[in-house]
Every structure is written in structure tokens, then in C-alpha cells.
Amino acid sequence: MRADEHWYGNPALDKAYRTLVDEEDARVCRNISDEACHVVPGNFFLQILSHFFTKLGDAVANPKTVLPWLLSALAAPGFFTALLVPIRESGSLIPQLFIASYVRRVAQRKWAFVLGCVLQAVAVLAMALVAVGLDGMAAGTGLIAALVLFSLARGLCSVASKDVLGKTVPKTRRGQVNGWSAAAAGLVTITVGALLLLGGGEAGDTAVYLLLLGGAALLWLLAAASYGAIREYPGATTGGGNAFSEAIHRLDRLRTDAPFRRFVIARALLLCSALTAPFIIMLAHEQTRGAALVLGLFVIADGLASLLSAPFWGRFADASSRRVMVLAGAGAGGVGLTLVVLTQVAPALAQSAWLYPLFFFLLAIAHAGVRLGRKTYVVDLAGGDKRTDYVSVSNxxxxxxxxxxxxxxxxxxxxxxxxxxxxxxxxxxxxxxxSARLPEVT
Known part of the structure; x- marks a missing residue:
């Protein structure tokens, strides 16, 4: 028997899968091959497990919360903090047109994801070493360098994971993979936030950050191990030629494919759900004091939002990922608008320490919906060999x-x-x- 055989052909696992997707005929397979259909339950749970590890690792090494506090503790210049989110996000997204050319050459694309997880573990471990041995300008430079490696590896995982998801999990199930893994990670993140709140101690206590980042590195290694056990059947390897010429060819989809072009524009506008978060924290710093308290509250709020909202968004995305984008995008805009109005009309309320984590929580719920909606939408919109192109071009x-x-x-x-x-x-x-004007694809 294969070492990973317990993930496949297991009656208990099959029953759990049927229960979780909550449909009479959970074996109906849409948009995947017949051979992949026979091993859906095992692949479904392995992807939930691996995404749980990566999402928890992301929460622990978060550039919106934990890393800014780490730079502050190490007395790094302020401009390094401003670089965190753009480098972490853009560093993983911009190179994806070229990363896609590598991924397209690999018949089993799960191995590209495994490589990306290992590299992310190395990068986060480097951040932990920076926390122990450096401070000031050197600490800022070292952490940003590690973040660049982390971001590039994250881009490799992003391209590969959506292709593997599209090959191994049928339509009407894909949103739940991300939804359940985000919920589980959110539950554990709440515990991390509570520990920071109760025992985070002084802002300069670098031992706290060493434990956080060392644990995050271990989580990415666990993600690599679980993803490697997925049973992915070899796929097409066309389109893996010269990286630059292939990139130019893929970009032409923006001109020729109108639904895809509208999706990319809508996704760009919905970036507000991610970009608003640091400014809520800036507002909190303007009005309140106590970095350790604020850090714990924001981490708890982030984890609680994932725990409570991700399963709902996942099921909703499988019914209509377009409507998820509409509702979550409007919610993100409404959260920011309401917070600004409150701080302007009620100055006394604006000084309350609980106000900002509350609105951060509401924004995180909307952001979870935006992420799950657009991820599910682009996978379902593409289909077949276009999936890698759609993901890499849009990213x-x-x-x-x-x-x-x-x-x-x-x-x-x-x-x-x-x-x-x-x-x-x-x-x-x-x-x-x-988003309301995009075509339905579910």
C-alpha cells in the first residue's frame, strides 16, 4: 500500500467529504478528468490541510501587523515599514508571467507549489535570524531582502495552486477548499493573538518574534509535505517556451478576451480591501497608545474574521463567485466610509481602543470575501489550459x-x-x- 493511501479510497474520508460539501451527489465531477474524479475526497482534504498551514503561516508573519511591530522593536527606519505590503504583494504578483512559463513545463504542478513552500520557509527563518542578530538599518535591510525571496516563492505557489485546484477539485467545490482552510487557520490565529495580548509583553521583546517566525517556517514545511501527497495526474506542458515571448503573448489576452479584461479591472478596484487595513492601524496609532495591546487585538480580529466568514464565503463562491465579489467589495467600501464618519462626528469615540480592531474585523471579513470570490471566479472563468495564463496575467x-x-x-x-x-x-x-456586470461562470 502506498504511504499516502489512507487519503484515497477511505470510506470515512469519503463520508466526511460528502458531509462537508453538503450535497446529495458529492461525486458529481464538473470540469475535471474522469481519473481525477475517483480521488477527489483525498485531494480535497489534502489541499485544505496544506492551505491551512500556509494561511496560518501568513497570519503569523503578517506584513500588516506582526512585521511592522518587529521593525519597530528592532529600531529600523520607518521607510522600511512602508515597503512591507507593496513588496510582499507585488513581489509575488509581477513575476508571475515569467513564473508561469516554468510551471507550464511541469506536468505535475504540485511540485512547483512544494518548492515555493520550502523557499518561503527559508525566507521566514531568515527573518527570525534578523530578529535575533540585527537592529536598525541592518535589520530593515535584512528583513526586506528576506521578504523579497518570500514574495517570489509565494508567486510560484499562487500560479501552481490554482492550476492544481482546477485539475483535482470539481466546480462547485473549489471555493470550499479555501473557505474551510481559512476558517481553521483563523481559529488558531485567535489563539496566537490572545497569547500576544496576554503575554506579548514589551515591544522590544524580540524573543516573541523569534518564536512567531520560527513557527511560521515550520508551518510552510508542513504545507510542502501535505501538498506533495496530492494525487495529481500529469497535464499538458504546452506554452512553456521562451519566458519573455510567452509573457507578451499572454498579455494579449487583456485585449482579446473582454470578460477576462473586465475581471482584471474589477479586481484592481477591489484592492481597497487590502490597502485600507494599514490606514486603519495608522488611525489607531493617531488616537491610542500601547503597541502590544493593539497588536494582540488586531491579530485576534483578523483570525476571528477568517474563522467566522471563510466557510460562508466559500459556499457562497461555489454558488456565485461573482456575487461574492459584489457583496464583499461593497462591504469593504462601506466599512471604511463608516469608520471615517464615526471618527469625524464622534471625537470621543475615536479615542476608544476597541473601535479600530472592530472595524479591522469587519474589513477582514470583506477582504476574505474578495479573496475567495476572485480566486474562485478566475479558476472557473478560465477552464483547461487557459487557467495558468489567466492567473499569471491577472496577478x-x-x-x-x-x-x-x-x-x-x-x-x-x-x-x-x-x-x-x-x-x-x-x-x-x-x-x-x-463586478455586478461580470458574466456568471459557476
Whole structure:
């Protein structure tokens, strides 16, 4: 018997799968091969497990919460903090047109994901070593360098995972893979936040960050091991020629494929759900004190949002990923707009330490919906060999947009933070409007 045989042909596992997807005929396979259909339950749970590890690792080494506090503890110059989110996101997105050429040459693309997880573990371990041995400018430089490696490896995982998901899990089940893994990771993240809240101690206590980042590195290695056990049947390896010429060819899809082009524009506008978060934290710093308290509350809020909302968004995305994008985008815009109004009309309320984690929680719920909706939508929109192209082109374009929109932070020199949040909220509402005009693909 194969070492991973317990994941396949197991009656208990099959029953759990039928229960989780909550449909009478859970064996109906849409948009995958007949041979892949026979091993769906095992592949379904292995992907939930591996994505659980990666999502938990992302939460522990979060550039919106944990890493800014680490840079502060190491007395790194402030401009390094401003680089965290753009580098982490754009560094993984922009190179994907070229990464896709490598992935397309691999018949079993799960191994590209495994490689990406191992590289992310190395990068996070390097961050932990920076926390122990460096400070000031050297610490900032070292952490950003490690983050660049982390981002590139994350891009490799992103391209590969959506292709593997499309090959191994049928339509109407794919959203739940991300939904259940995000919920489980959210539950554990709450525990991490509680520990920070109760025992995080002083901002300069680097031992806390060493434990967090060392644990995150272990999580990515566990993700690599579980993903490697997925039973993926070899697929087509066309389109893996010269990286530059293939990249130019794929970009032409934006001109020739109208539904895909509208999706990319809508996704760009829905970036507000990610970009608003740091400005909520900036508002909190303007009005409150106590970094350890705030860090714990924000981590708890982030984890609680994933725990409560991800299964709902996952099921909703399998019914209509387009409607998830509409509702979540409008929600993200509404959260920012409401927070700004409250801080302007109720100055006393604006000084409450609980207000900002509450709105961060609501924004995180909307952001989870945006992520699950657009991930499920692009997989279902593409189908077949177009999937890798769709993912890589959209991610590369979004990476460039993120870099450009990262300069929004410069507006805080002339515009109040609340004004920047209003601008981003308007983007979210526009993104929801455009998403409502996308074709249904479920």
C-alpha cells in the first residue's frame, strides 16, 4: 500500500467529504478528468490541510501587523515599514508571467507549489535570524531582502495552486477548499493573538518574534509535505517556451478576451480591501497608545474574521463567485466610509481602543470575501489550459497596480489618513459595481 493511501479510497474520508460539501451527489465531477474524479475526497482534504498551514503561516508573519511591530522593536527606519505590503504583494504578483512559463513545463504542478513552500520557509527563518542578530538599518535591510525571496516563492505557489485546484477539485467545490482552510487557520490565529495580548509583553521583546517566525517556517514545511501527497495526474506542458515571448503573448489576452479584461479591472478596484487595513492601524496609532495591546487585538480580529466568514464565503463562491465579489467589495467600501464618519462626528469615540480592531474585523471579513470570490471566479472563468495564463496575467497586472497604488501612502503628507480611507472606500464601491456586470461562470 502506498504511504499516502489512507487519503484515497477511505470510506470515512469519503463520508466526511460528502458531509462537508453538503450535497446529495458529492461525486458529481464538473470540469475535471474522469481519473481525477475517483480521488477527489483525498485531494480535497489534502489541499485544505496544506492551505491551512500556509494561511496560518501568513497570519503569523503578517506584513500588516506582526512585521511592522518587529521593525519597530528592532529600531529600523520607518521607510522600511512602508515597503512591507507593496513588496510582499507585488513581489509575488509581477513575476508571475515569467513564473508561469516554468510551471507550464511541469506536468505535475504540485511540485512547483512544494518548492515555493520550502523557499518561503527559508525566507521566514531568515527573518527570525534578523530578529535575533540585527537592529536598525541592518535589520530593515535584512528583513526586506528576506521578504523579497518570500514574495517570489509565494508567486510560484499562487500560479501552481490554482492550476492544481482546477485539475483535482470539481466546480462547485473549489471555493470550499479555501473557505474551510481559512476558517481553521483563523481559529488558531485567535489563539496566537490572545497569547500576544496576554503575554506579548514589551515591544522590544524580540524573543516573541523569534518564536512567531520560527513557527511560521515550520508551518510552510508542513504545507510542502501535505501538498506533495496530492494525487495529481500529469497535464499538458504546452506554452512553456521562451519566458519573455510567452509573457507578451499572454498579455494579449487583456485585449482579446473582454470578460477576462473586465475581471482584471474589477479586481484592481477591489484592492481597497487590502490597502485600507494599514490606514486603519495608522488611525489607531493617531488616537491610542500601547503597541502590544493593539497588536494582540488586531491579530485576534483578523483570525476571528477568517474563522467566522471563510466557510460562508466559500459556499457562497461555489454558488456565485461573482456575487461574492459584489457583496464583499461593497462591504469593504462601506466599512471604511463608516469608520471615517464615526471618527469625524464622534471625537470621543475615536479615542476608544476597541473601535479600530472592530472595524479591522469587519474589513477582514470583506477582504476574505474578495479573496475567495476572485480566486474562485478566475479558476472557473478560465477552464483547461487557459487557467495558468489567466492567473499569471491577472496577478502580474495587479502587482503593477499595487506598486502604483502603494504611493497612496504618500498622500498622508498632505491629506489626513481619513481622506485616504475615503478614497480607497470609493474604489471598493466602484469595484463592486463593475463586478455586478461580470458574466456568471459557476
Amino acid at each position: 502580474t497586472v495587479i502587482g503593477v497596480v499595487l506598486l502604483l497604488m502603494g504611493s497612496v501612502g504618500l498622500l498622508t503628507a498632505v491629506v489626513p489618513v481619513a481622506g485616504v480611507i475615503l478614497l480607497l472606500s470609493g474604489m471598493g464601491i466602484a469595484g463592486a459595481w463593475l
